[in-house]
Amino acid sequence: MKMKVKPMLLCGLFAALTAILSQLAIPIGPVPINLALLSVILAAGLLGPKLGTISQIVYVLVGMIGLPVFSGMRGGLGVLAGPTGGYLAGYILCALTAGILIQKFGAKIPGMVLSMAAGILVCYLFGTVWFILLTKSALLSALTTCVLPFLPGDCIKIALAVFLVFRLRPRLTF
Numbered sequence: 001m002k003m004k005v006k007p008m009l010l011c012g013l014f015a016a017l018t019a020i021l022s023q024l025a026i027p028i029g030p031v032p033i034n035l036a037l038l039s040v041i042l043a044a045g046l047l048g049p050k051l052g053t054i055s056q057i058v059y060v061l062v063g064m065i066g067l068p069v070f071s072g073m074r075g076g077l078g079v080l081a082g083p084t085g086g087y088l089a090g091y092i093l094c095a096l097t098a099g100i101l102i103q104k105f106g107a108k109i110p111g112m113v114l115s116m117a118a119g120i121l122v123c124y125l126f127g128t129v130w131f132i133l134l135t136k137s138a139l140l141s142a143l144t145t146c147v148l149p150f151l152p153g154d155c156i157k158i159a160l161a162v163f164l165v166f167r168l169r170p171r172l173t174f
Contacts, residue, residue, distance in 0.1 A: 007047075007051055010046075010047055010051060010055070010172075011047070011051055011054045011055040011058055012055075012058065013055075014039060014042070014043040014046075014047065014052070014055035014056075014059075015055050015056070015058035015059040015062060017039040017042075017043075018036050018039040018040060018043075018055070018056065018059040018069075018091065019059060019062070019063075019069035020039075021034065021035035021036050021038055021039045022034050022035070022036040022069060022070055022071045023071065023072075023073065025071045025072065027072070028149060029145055030083045030084065030131070030135070030145065030146075031083070031084050031087065031127075031131070031145065031146045031150075032071045032072065032084075033149065033150060033153060034071050035157070036071070036091065037091070037094065037120060037123065037154060037157055038157040038160060038161055040052075040056055040091045040094050040095050040098075040119070040123075041094065041095075041098050041116040041119055041120065041157065041158065041161045042161045042164055042165065043055045043056065043095050043099075044094070044095045044096075044097075044098035044099035044102060044115075044116065044119060045098070045099075045102055045112060045116065045161055045162070045164075045165035045169070046164075046165055046168055046169055046172055047099070048099050048102075048103060049095070049096055049098075049099030049100045049102075049103055050099070052095040052096070052098070052099040053092055053095045053096040053099065055095065056091045056092045056094075056095045057092055059091065060080070060088055060089065060091065060092060062075075063075045063076070063079065063080070063088065064076070064077060064080055070084075070088065071084070082134070083130075083131050083134050083135055084127070084131075085130060085134075086126050086127035086128070086129065086130020086131060087123060087124075087126070087127030087130075087131075087146075088127075089126060089127075089130070090122065090123030090124070090125075090126040090127045091123060093119075093122045093123060093126055094119040094120055094122055094123035095119065096119075097115075097118055097119040097122045098115050098116050098118065098119025098120075099119075101114070101115035101118055101119070102115040102116075107165070107166070107169065109162060109166075112162050112165065113158055113159075113162055116158045116161055116162070117154075117158060120154050120158070124146070124147050124150075127146065128142050128143065128146050128147060131145075131146050
């Protein structure tokens with residue numbers, strides 16, 4: 001696959017942005033509240049499904065090799081194999097899902113909001129199932145630990161991402 005320099009730089013930029021926003025966290029339990037999903041859905045909205053997904057693959061791979069890019073300045077395979085690993089892998093699926101849906105429904109506010117929400121839902125689904133399998137938690141317990149506390153913040157992240165996509169997309173050409 002031959003990729004031009006600007007798209008590669010943008011993928012690296014969004015991987016770095018995800019790493020930075022992962023550190024802006026509130027540790028509330030096994031799954032911290034952080035701003036990483038803002039970067040993920042922003043990548044989907046600005047870069048599209050292919051490059052947005054690549055940016056998150058780069059982020060996860062960088063963390064997987066041990067660089068401290070995950071929340072709490074952690075990295076390594078142990079983090080991916082731990083209770084939050086499903087959410088980290090879910091970032092990739094979130095970018096792919098949101099990017100595909102945004103591409104399909106166009107860049108209108110309702111479609112973009114629903115597309116980003118669907119991407120986050122896929123991340124929650126993948127991450128929560130992983131969390132349940134690893135911790136042997138009941139579904140209701142996992143939902144109250146891993147999903148419900150995050151919903152208000154994720155609504156704000158979606159609103160901010162939609163705003164930023166509309167402001168920044170006209171300036172991105174590649």
